[in-house]
Amino acid sequence: xxxxxxxxxxxxxxxxxxxxxxxxxxxxxxxxxxxxxxxxxxxxxxxxxxxxxxxxxxxxxxxxxxxxxxxxxxxxxxxxxxxxxxxxxxxxxxxxxxxxxxxxxxxxxxxxxxxxxxxxxxxxxxxxxxxxxxxxxxxxxxxxxxxxxxxxxxxxxxxxxxxxxxxxxxxxxxxxxxxxxxxxxxxxxxxxxxxxxxxxxxxxxxxxxxxxxxxxxxxxxxxxxxxxxxxxxxxxxxxxxxxxxxxxxxxxxxxxxxxxxxxxxxxxxxxxxxxxxxxxxxxxxxxxxxxxxxxxxxxxxxxxxxxxxxxxxxxxxxxxxxxxxxxxxxxxxxxxxxxxxxxxxxxxxxxxxxxxxxxxxxxxxxxxxxxxxxxxxxxxxxxxxxxxxxxxxxxxxxxxxxxxxxxxxxxxxxxxxxxxxxxxxxxxxxxxxxxxxxxxxxxxxxxxxxxxxxxxxxxxxxxxxxxxxxxxxxxxxxxxxxxxxxxxxxxxxxxxxxxxxxxxxxxxxxxxxxxxxxxxxxxxxxxxxxxxxxxxxxxxxxxxxxxxxxxxxxxxxxxxxxxxxxxxxxxxxxxxxxxxxxxxxxxxxxxxxxxxxxxxxxxxxxxxxxxxxxxxxxxxxxxxxxxxxxxxxxxxxxxxxxxxxxxxxxxxxxxxxxxxxxxxxxxxxxxxxxxxxxxxxxxxxxxxxxxxxxxxxxxxxxxxxxxxxxxxxxxxxxxxxxxx
Amino acid sequence: xxxxxxxxxxxxxxxxxxxxxxxxxxxxxxxxxxxxxxxxxxxxxxxxxxxxxxxxxxxxxxxxxxxxxxxxxxxxxxxxxxxxxxxxxxxxxxxxxxxxxxxxxxxxxxxxxxxxxxxxxxxxxxxxxxxxxxxxxxxxxxxxxxxxxxxxxxxxxxxxxxxxxxxxxxxxxxxxxxxxxxxxxxxxxxxxxxxxxxxxxxxxxxxxxxxxxxxxxxxxxxxxx
Numbered sequence: 001x002x003x004x005x006x007x008x009x010x011x012x013x014x015x016x017x018x019x020x021x022x023x024x025x026x027x028x029x030x031x032x033x034x035x036x037x038x039x040x041x042x043x044x045x046x047x048x049x050x051x052x053x054x055x056x057x058x059x060x061x062x063x064x065x066x067x068x069x070x071x072x073x074x075x076x077x078x079x080x081x082x083x084x085x086x087x088x089x090x091x092x093x094x095x096x097x098x099x100x101x102x103x104x105x106x107x108x109x110x111x112x113x114x115x116x117x118x119x120x121x122x123x124x125x126x127x128x129x130x131x132x133x134x135x136x137x138x139x140x141x142x143x144x145x146x147x148x149x150x151x152x153x154x155x156x157x158x159x160x161x162x163x164x165x166x167x168x169x170x171x172x173x174x175x176x177x178x179x180x181x182x183x184x185x186x187x188x189x190x191x192x193x194x195x196x197x198x199x200x201x202x203x204x205x206x207x208x209x210x211x212x213x214x215x216x217x218x219x220x221x222x223x224x225x226x227x228x229x230x231x232x233x234x235x236x237x238x239x240x241x242x243x244x245x246x247x248x249x250x251x252x253x254x255x256x257x258x259x260x261x262x263x264x265x266x267x268x269x270x271x272x273x274x275x276x277x278x279x280x281x282x283x284x285x286x287x288x289x290x291x292x293x294x295x296x297x298x299x300x301x302x303x304x305x306x307x308x309x310x311x312x313x314x315x316x317x318x319x320x321x322x323x324x325x326x327x328x329x330x331x332x333x334x335x336x337x338x339x340x341x342x343x344x345x346x347x348x349x350x351x352x353x354x355x356x357x358x359x360x361x362x363x364x365x366x367x368x369x370x371x372x373x374x375x376x377x378x379x380x381x382x383x384x385x386x387x388x389x390x391x392x393x394x395x396x397x398x399x400x401x402x403x404x405x406x407x408x409x410x411x412x413x414x415x416x417x418x419x420x421x422x423x424x425x426x427x428x429x430x431x432x433x434x435x436x437x438x439x440x441x442x443x444x445x446x447x448x449x450x451x452x453x454x455x456x457x458x459x460x461x462x463x464x465x466x467x468x469x470x471x472x473x474x475x476x477x478x479x480x481x482x483x484x485x486x487x488x489x490x491x492x493x494x495x496x497x498x499x500x501x502x503x504x505x506x507x508x509x510x511x512x513x514x515x516x517x518x519x520x521x522x523x524x525x526x527x528x529x530x531x532x533x534x535x536x537x538x539x540x541x542x543x544x545x546x547x548x549x550x551x552x553x554x555x556x557x558x559x560x561x562x563x564x565x566x567x568x569x570x571x572x573x574x575x576x577x578x579x580x581x582x583x584x585x586x587x588x589x590x591x592x593x594x595x596x597x598x599x600x601x602x603x604x605x606x607x608x609x610x611x612x613x614x615x616x617x618x619x620x621x622x623x624x625x626x627x628x629x630x631x632x633x634x635x636x637x638x639x640x641x642x643x644x645x646x647x648x649x650x651x652x653x654x655x656x657x658x659x660x661x662x663x664x665x666x667x668x669x670x671x672x673x674x675x676x677x678x679x680x681x682x683x684x685x686x687x688x689x690x691x692x693x694x695x696x697x698x699x700x701x702x703x704x705x706x707x708x709x710x711x712x713x714x715x716x717x718x719x720x721x722x723x724x
Numbered sequence: 725x726x727x728x729x730x731x732x733x734x735x736x737x738x739x740x741x742x743x744x745x746x747x748x749x750x751x752x753x754x755x756x757x758x759x760x761x762x763x764x765x766x767x768x769x770x771x772x773x774x775x776x777x778x779x780x781x782x783x784x785x786x787x788x789x790x791x792x793x794x795x796x797x798x799x800x801x802x803x804x805x806x807x808x809x810x811x812x813x814x815x816x817x818x819x820x821x822x823x824x825x826x827x828x829x830x831x832x833x834x835x836x837x838x839x840x841x842x843x844x845x846x847x848x849x850x851x852x853x854x855x856x857x858x859x860x861x862x863x864x865x866x867x868x869x870x871x872x873x874x875x876x877x878x879x880x881x882x883x884x885x886x887x888x889x890x891x892x893x894x895x896x897x898x899x900x901x902x903x904x905x906x907x908x909x910x911x912x913x914x915x916x917x918x919x920x921x922x923x924x925x926x927x928x929x930x931x932x933x934x935x936x937x938x939x940x941x942x943x944x945x946x947x948x949x
Contacts, residue, residue, distance in 0.1 A: 158833045162864070163774040165736025249734050249777025341733060425835045425864040427920045427927075428772075430740040444925075562925050 082529020107152025127191030169441030201271030221316025384508030415715020471516025487553030651685030750939030772809030829896030
């Protein structure tokens, strides 16, 4: 053999497979599948394919609960991304994906490659990306390390998205000490496609050729998928070489070349080389096509000599795609890729052997049956433990609620996110109707009057307080974001960020929250069409359970938004009843310093009918603006509205002062002409030219508009001024 | 008027630029950077983006691309040549416009709507705007700080070559400069994006006149005589 690698015997005797992430039982199963001990390359391939990141071995049972079909769903989970019909032979393709672990050790590249990876998922379906979103979690910005992470992640997201030329139109961020040392970086991409262009990652037709295109393979990111499936620790620093390096310039050329290739009738299948690179793309394509595949790895374009088959198969070099094309047409594709100044090569062919066979200079380095490799990944059902509810009652009536208001509004969780989103090009493509700042992103579909509303949202403190009902609320929050634009919610994607499944409480959170989410998806008619799971998010402690929902909606004719402007004199309505709901609220964390486990409540039927009613009123022009009430309750929502629009507020509410900060579900602030009879609504005041005044039964918040604006605008910048 | 929209690898506002000139009544084609002739075109548009990934220095690689010689010839022939964002950076690298674009003072990428003043509306690009008219164009750049030496700056002022200024300087540009023209008045470079400001629905339609002027170049030219 050309490469000096541990023998089968040594891998077995010294249990070298455990270093790659395989357990003894999993290794035993590999031996059964092969009928012999695996060699070094084969052991590496099984270990990445069976990592949590690629196989969802701990989360599969939960993902099965989600409704995945619906009238408009053209393609559900299983391919690179979900596809949903938007009429006129057009569809949208979207998915959210995590890049948490890489971002923890190398924030710029971790985030940049997260964006690059999700873009390739969308492009490999044949769609042109029209919008990017991101959902971020960090520890509090009082810690220097968290400021470093925020700076790095934001510039990494911008560095990739700005260069490739896709607008970043929406996002969300939350700061909580549970994310110290373990930030969450979830990136979402939305693309548009014609129905007849939808591609599948499949390898079919014996003799058809396998083409590699994109960056030359290097030794970067080897075992990245395995790294992503471990807890972070002191040693994680040494895993920095497991972090991939993004090259958005090549990514842009690859995107255009891929979209060109998709127009060629000789293309059989295409898949991006993401997690586990060449291994997962080749194995999954062969499995979907029910074919075998032979790869001649000495043909792979490489950055340096001496890269072994093992390293090649496990490398996560970015900006690469794998194509299967009709035999005899390979030169046409190679020539096309030359025109884009991209490296490409024929590296193999589809076979009828049902095996993945790897050769290097005539020697065989792996011979693995395809189906068991991708289908027989172990599935683990563990035992969760419900910690029950805490013994606690809430009474904030004696607190200084005016001070609490200032503290909340000046906290990065509630203040303006301008510091972040102004680093992202949000208008390239000239179709951005609504960008980051207040509410969902809205992007018009090129050449039409249709537009896509897109949002990404997470409410981890609610999920921590009550995993089952909190899970419902996360979906409901995204639903509220979408109907607030006037769009019809179509479908969603989810990114499940949790701690170790081997921790019984984390496992319970995963179990109960996904049950809640599934129920909400059914009632709100938003099936799950794609998703991603990130477990083992533990560093100094376990993160709050953070399911993140990306949702898209369709606006049939976006022109209704022209000339709609809220202004002084408009009335303010509160829609929905307010309850003393403080479990997981911002006020609870601020005053009590902790989040307690208490039941939360949501009525999904009311959620749905209320949302649809408001949406109709917005489209008909009866109301001008819908703003869902979230973190910090009514008081914070009104302050954000005032600051963003530079308008005063004069409102009076028949409730206790603490209720202004309550955070129960299904509520909105709505702006429109006065005197309207809106179901479930109370008219609470008017917008004014200046001054912010919100009165309750026992306390009043009164500030100048400038004070509100400055506090809100300064929330993040005031943390970022120190020289780190 | 038929325009060549130059496409470098990494250009990403090429489609926006093409749509903008088509919408304004002009004709346009994409032209690959490997072309060496711009025969048959009455003007040149250099779009924004990250040509050659901004590797080495923004605009530096594009400035030595095969098509560059033809761009210089078009400029010397008096045809309208406009570079927006990365296009402006390329024009300064080629030397068709003086000065250079360096990193924003904030050292971050800045993307937002910016208020600008049209400081010279007596150019064929800006005729139709009122003197000192305030307009809103989006900006989106990391290297938009316009830099030049005293001599160049004095010449720009003396010749009325400064056409657009920021009202609230976002990047540290000398003299708040957002856009300039060459002495002959047929080469325009600007960091803000007028091609993203053609519809009120998207936030602003203040950019229309610039493209309409280019699409009707002769009329615009006559207007300022």
